[in-house]
Amino acid sequence: MKKQTIKNLVHTVAMLAMCLLLLALPAGYGRWSDTRLLHSVFARPQLEGVLDQQAQQIPVLYALYRKRYLEEEYHDYVDYSNSAEKQMQLQRMAEAVENLGISGVLPQTLAERLAQQLEKSEQVSVWRQTGGFVGSSAFVAKIGWQGSSCTIEQFEETGQVTHLVCPIEPWMEISPQEVMEHYRSYLGLLELKDWEWKNTANPNQAGMWSDQGQIYLYCNVEEPYQMLTLGAFSIDPEQFRTSYLEKSPAKALP
Amino acid sequence: MRFAQKLTLTIVLLLCVTLSAGGAWNIQQNLNHALNTALQQDTALHQRECYMLEARIMQETGVGAVHQKIAESVKQYAEEMHAASGQESAAFAVFTREHGISLYSGMPSDIPYMAQYNAVQNGADSAQYVRTPQKEYLLLASPLHGTEEDVWMVSAYDVSPLFQERDRQVRQYLVLEVAALILAGGAAVGISLLLTRPLRHLEAASHSIAAGNYGSRVEITSKDEVGQLSQTFNTMADAVQNNMEALVEESQRQKRFVAAFTHELKTPMTAILGYADLLRSGEQPAPRRQKASNYIYHESARLEALSGALLQLLGLEHEQLKLVPTPMTQVLVEMQRSLPQLEVQLQVDCPQNAVVLAEHTLLADLLRNLVLNAAAASPARGRVAVRCGLQGEKWAVCVEDWGQGIPEEELDKILEPFYRVDKSRARKNGGNGLGLNLCAQIAQLHGSSLQIESRLGQGTTVTLLLKKGEKL
Numbered sequence: 001m002k003k004q005t006i007k008n009l010v011h012t013v014a015m016l017a018m019c020l021l022l023l024a025l026p027a028g029y030g031r032w033s034d035t036r037l038l039h040s041v042f043a044r045p046q047l048e049g050v051l052d053q054q055a056q057q058i059p060v061l062y063a064l065y066r067k068r069y070l071e072e073e074y075h076d077y078v079d080y081s082n083s084a085e086k087q088m089q090l091q092r093m094a095e096a097v098e099n100l101g102i103s104g105v106l107p108q109t110l111a112e113r114l115a116q117q118l119e120k121s122e123q124v125s126v127w128r129q130t131g132g133f134v135g136s137s138a139f140v141a142k143i144g145w146q147g148s149s150c151t152i153e154q155f156e157e158t159g160q161v162t163h164l165v166c167p168i169e170p171w172m173e174i175s176p177q178e179v180m181e182h183y184r185s186y187l188g189l190l191e192l193k194d195w196e197w198k199n200t201a202n203p204n205q206a207g208m209w210s211d212q213g214q215i216y217l218y219c220n221v222e223e224p225y226q227m228l229t230l231g232a233f234s235i236d237p238e239q240f241r242t243s244y245l246e247k248s249p250a251k252a253l254p
Numbered sequence: 255m256r257f258a259q260k261l262t263l264t265i266v267l268l269l270c271v272t273l274s275a276g277g278a279w280n281i282q283q284n285l286n287h288a289l290n291t292a293l294q295q296d297t298a299l300h301q302r303e304c305y306m307l308e309a310r311i312m313q314e315t316g317v318g319a320v321h322q323k324i325a326e327s328v329k330q331y332a333e334e335m336h337a338a339s340g341q342e343s344a345a346f347a348v349f350t351r352e353h354g355i356s357l358y359s360g361m362p363s364d365i366p367y368m369a370q371y372n373a374v375q376n377g378a379d380s381a382q383y384v385r386t387p388q389k390e391y392l393l394l395a396s397p398l399h400g401t402e403e404d405v406w407m408v409s410a411y412d413v414s415p416l417f418q419e420r421d422r423q424v425r426q427y428l429v430l431e432v433a434a435l436i437l438a439g440g441a442a443v444g445i446s447l448l449l450t451r452p453l454r455h456l457e458a459a460s461h462s463i464a465a466g467n468y469g470s471r472v473e474i475t476s477k478d479e480v481g482q483l484s485q486t487f488n489t490m491a492d493a494v495q496n497n498m499e500a501l502v503e504e505s506q507r508q509k510r511f512v513a514a515f516t517h518e519l520k521t522p523m524t525a526i527l528g529y530a531d532l533l534r535s536g537e538q539p540a541p542r543r544q545k546a547s548n549y550i551y552h553e554s555a556r557l558e559a560l561s562g563a564l565l566q567l568l569g570l571e572h573e574q575l576k577l578v579p580t581p582m583t584q585v586l587v588e589m590q591r592s593l594p595q596l597e598v599q600l601q602v603d604c605p606q607n608a609v610v611l612a613e614h615t616l617l618a619d620l621l622r623n624l625v626l627n628a629a630a631a632s633p634a635r636g637r638v639a640v641r642c643g644l645q646g647e648k649w650a651v652c653v654e655d656w657g658q659g660i661p662e663e664e665l666d667k668i669l670e671p672f673y674r675v676d677k678s679r680a681r682k683n684g685g686n687g688l689g690l691n692l693c694a695q696i697a698q699l700h701g702s703s704l705q706i707e708s709r710l711g712q713g714t715t716v717t718l719l720l721k722k723g724e725k726l
Contacts, residue, residue: 008255015263018270023431025274026281026424033282034385034417037289042381044394045294047301062399066305132312132400157312157400 049236055213060155060187064162064234065214067131074135077127087119089126093136093152094118096161104182105230107172114166117143118150132156135163143167148227160187163231170226176206176219179230183217184208187232198244207244211237216244257453258446265442270435277427285420289413293381293392296411300394303346304407307331312400321350321357324401328358345411349374351397351404361410365391374406389414452480456487468495511671522553566692575613575699579723582608582642582649588618589625589640596629596638604642610649610720612700617720620696623689624653624716631657631675631714648719656713665706669694 051065080086094115101111117140124138137151143166153163168174177197184190189210198207204221214237220229235243310331315323328348347359347370354371361370364386373382373393384391391410398405455472462470471491472484529546532538538546582604590600610617621640628638632655639654660668660675667673672687690704697704697718708714 008259011255012259012263015267019267019435022267022270022274023428023435026278026427029278029282030285030420030424033285038383038385040382041376042293044297044379044381045290047298050301056399059400066309066399069302069305070309128313130313131309 049214049238051214052212055192058188058191058213059157060160060162060232061189061213061215061234063132063155063157064232067129067133068234068236070130073130074127077125079123079125081123081125086124089124089136090118090121090138093124093138093150096152096154096159097150097166099159100161100164100186103186105179105186106228107174110166110168110172110174110228113143113169114140114150117141129153133162140167143169153231161230162187162233165227165229168221168226168228170223174221174228176204176221179219179228180206180208180217183219183230183232187217189213189215189217209240209244214240216240256450258443258450261446261449262439262442265446266435266439269438269442270431273431273434277431281420281423281427284423285416288416288419289383289392292411292413292416296392296409297381297394299411300396300407300409303409304396304398307346307348307407308398308400311398321355321405324348324405325357332358332360345391346407346409348398349395349406349408351375351406353404357405361408362386362389362391364388365393365410369393370395370408370410373408383413384410390417449480452476452484456484459487459491463491463494468498507670515672519557522557526550526553575616577611577613577700577721579609580612580614580617581606582610582651585612585614585618585621586640586642588614589621592618592622593625596625599629599632599635599638600625601637601639603639608642608649609723610651611723612720616696617700620693620718621651621653623693627689628653628655628657628714628716631655631659633657645719648721651718651720652715654713654715659710659712659714660706660708661710662708665708668706669704 051062055065056062080089097106097111097114097118100106101108101115106114118138121138121140124136126134126136128134132155133153134156135151135153137149140148140150148167150166151164152161152166154161184195192210192213192215194212195208195210198209198216200207204223206219208217209215213234215232215234217232218230221227222229307328311324311327314327314330325348332346345361347361348357349355349370350357351374354374356367359370365384369382369384370393373380373395376382376395378396380395382393384393390413392413393408393410395406395408398407452472452475459470459472468491471488474481474484474488526549529549532546533543533550583606586602586604590597590602593600625638625640629636632638636655636657639652641652641654643650643652664673664675668675669690671691673690674687694704700718700720702719705717705719706714707717
């Protein structure tokens with residue numbers, strides 16, 4: 001009887017000890033999982049809106065894309081109008097315009113006249129933008145309606161123009177679509193194969209969109225003011241569709 | 255171990271397993287979810303920081319700057335970030351991938367260099383965690399575009415709050431689990447005791463029956479398996495009690511038989527001894543000697559007859575009869591032939607077609623005994639009738655007399671061995687008290703019984719029902 005009682009007691013104690021061990025299971029499992037976690041390498045989640053790897057290899061495209069994530073800052077604004085460096089800055093602007101002419105983006109006559117007028121300009125100012133971009137503005141006379149400012153934004157690394165506002169002569173016939181075609185080539189974006197036109201009823205406006213490059217190219221010829229606006233910016237595809245395509249759907253390039 | 259104890263411990267153990275396993279899984283799932291969310295957020299943050307640092311380096315140093323310029327630029331950027339955010343230092347470092355040269359490090363000092371280096375080597379699509387004595391960090395590494403190819407940024411994000419929250423959940427769950435187990439354990443004890451109560455009652459009843467209290471029964475409170483077991487137990491106890499009562503009855507019957515048999519032996523033996531002693535004591539007058547010798551002879555003969563009857567009774571107890579169709583007339587003729595002294599008194603009335611299933615000799619013996627008893631109970635040369643007739647599907651054989659009859663209170667005893675209604679007269683007539691008992695056993699072997707109807711001073715009728723036999 002006594003032996004049986006001791007046996008019962010041993011069994012009871014053993015089962016209760018097992019219960020106590022089981023109580024420690026969540027903590028033990030947590031420690032074991034931690035060890036596994038700390039000795040493992042995990043795949044990083046794919047972020048939405050990340051630029052395609054091929055597109056990342058195009059410097060200006062990557063710089064424009066990266067700019068989206070940076071706070072827009074304009075700093076180091078310098079007025080070189082009375083500075084010894086004025087001519088150097090104007091020369092830089094003129095070269096950029098000439099390159100646009102050579103590339104066929106601007107009509108050759110316009111590019112040459114703009115370059116000439118820029119080199120003669122009396123006022124020039126320069127500023128820097130976040131993400132490796134530099135902006136410059138100079139007054140050009142004798143072009144367009146009583147003369148106007150010419151503003152250029154360039155990617156510093158390559159000198160490519162990413163934004164241009166310049167005056168034009170009223171007799172110049174400029175096709176925004178043609179400008180777009182050449183501008184796409186000028187920026188080195190022909191590798192992107194999914195370009196599509198943004199439909200617009202206005203023949204003086206043209207826009208092109210690449211989903212792969214998340215980039216939008218635009219060109220406006222503003223006749224009343226005799227101004228040409230040309231540029232490129234990166235935007236999230238979803239946002240682009242919502243903001244730009246809803247009113248005027250895109251049309252694939254032939 | 256008691257069954258209730260086993261049941262309780264099993265319930266507690268199963269509950270413990272379920273709660274612990276479920277809790278462990280649930281808490282770990284929470285941590286995994288939180289880590290995944292943090293990984294998603296920190297990956298986006300790291301990407302943005304990379305863009306910012308890239309832009310900064312490019313702005314200050316230009317493309318393909320040397321390491322020293324990059325290091326200075328990064329340091330300045332980190333200081334500005336520190337000034338802007340108020341943090342001690344930005345938790346990131348910049349490495350060359352190929353040689354692992356640290357261009358800048360704002361990492362917490364307890365994050366090992368090798369962990370950072372491995373993060374760079376594992377590539378831009380990977381993530382890993384590192385634990386320091388104080389904290390846990392998520393390490394993410396990405397190349398910086400626009401710099402020399404092998405310059406990478408490694409960011410460390412503090413995820414220790416997630417692990418602390420997990421540990422807090424574990425502690426909280428432990429308290430909850432202990433409380434649940436105590437409550438469930440208490441409930442399990444109660445339920446186990448409740449469930450096993452009928453079993454304890456069964457055990458008590460079993461002990462009681464084992465102690466000789468055959469009337470003990472258990473109360474049936476449910477219709478489940480335990481209730482059925484209780485029912486079966488009660489049925490078994492009923493059977494045991496019946497068997498025990500039968501055994502006791504049989505034992506008492508045997509005691510009565512032995513007592514009666516002893517008495518039956520003792521009376522003639524005493525007389526025999528007395529007369530034998532008289533004869534050996536000396537020469538006796540002739541009449542006395544004759545009387546003593548006669549007495550010794552007759553009592554010895556009666557003892558011999560008694561022995562024969564007893565042997566016949568013992569033989570019948572183990573006999574398996576083969577019943578065959580037997581004409582009743584044949585049986586009655588045989589019976590009459592064995593009773594020539596009653597030829598005048600005996601009246602037999604039986605149809606010729608009466609055929610019964612019987613063992614012919616034993617049935618004749620049964621009727622002979624009944625007729626002898628009837629004749630003994632009748633006045634001198636009193637009439638005894640044997641009638642045979644159909645009663646339903648059976649043949650009824652009746653032996654009837656118009657003698658002294660049997661008192662009603664003795665009717666249920668007259669089939670016992672050695673029982674005599676009128677003891678002195680029966681012994682005087684040579685009866686040994688076994689005749690009716692013998693008849694009852696023969697009737698039983700024929701699948702029947704003796705039905706005795708009697709009225710004191712008017713006579714007795716004994717009826718025997720026999721199965722019909724096919725016509726021969």
